[in-house]
Amino acid sequence: MQTLFHRLMGPSLFAARFEVALFSVIGTLVFYLLLRQITSMPLALAAAWFLSASIFDISASRLANVESHVKLWPLLTLALLVWAMRAKRWQAYAITGFALTIGLLTYDTVWPLGLVVLILVVWRRGAKRKVSPRPHATWRLYSFHPCWRRPFSSLI
Structure with a gap:
């Protein structure tokens, strides 16, 4: 730049x-x-x-x-992500992905956005369906799925 x-x-x-x-x-x-x-x-x-x-x-x-x-790129990615979530169009998500890609060129500034995206995905998924009366049971199913156990089997 x-x-x-x-x-x-x-x-x-x-x-x-x-x-x-x-x-x-x-x-x-x-x-x-x-x-x-x-x-x-x-x-x-x-x-x-x-x-x-x-x-x-x-x-x-x-x-x-x-x-x-470099503060511009994480902020731009988050602003575009909020806009894309409201617009609900794939073009908006593509523009957000482009801003994220440009931000990844600045190395360390965009990596914390991974946690933000994970929180948003879990939050949006919970808003779309009813909350389980036993959320720990759902977490157990995800955490002990065979596809997760195989890469970490040597650590157990």
């Missing part, structure tokens, strides 16, 4: 700082849009303001860290 800015503006500290600041502003806007989809407008505005006024964002744009603009 920095290559484009260095080609357009020349290899300078200003180009690096401008790129980080621009992606930080876009990331804050995406964060606001994500929260706007799931909460009220005043809460989304306050949270976006707190994110934009954080000392980490301000110092990252001043130092022009390479890793400082």
Whole structure:
């Protein structure tokens, strides 16, 4: 991402700082849009303001860290996932997958989204069907299924 800015503006500290600041502003806007989809407008505005006024964002744009603009991709993936879950169209999920793929190029920033996706899948699945009176029995069925036992049989 920095290559484009260095080609357009020349290899300078200003180009690096401008790129980080621009992606930080876009990331804050995406964060606001994500929260706007799931909460009220005043809460989304306050949270976006707190994110934009954080000392980490301000110092990252001043130092022009390479890793400082990577907050955009997890936030964009989550915002698109919320949009896709409401739209219920495969095109929306494809766009979310594309944002996730681009985010995976930033290595460590998108891996925590796996836990978020797992929580969302379990939550959505539980909302679609009646809750079992004995959820531990269902968990036992999943955890002791033969396809799970085979790879871990040497550990038992």
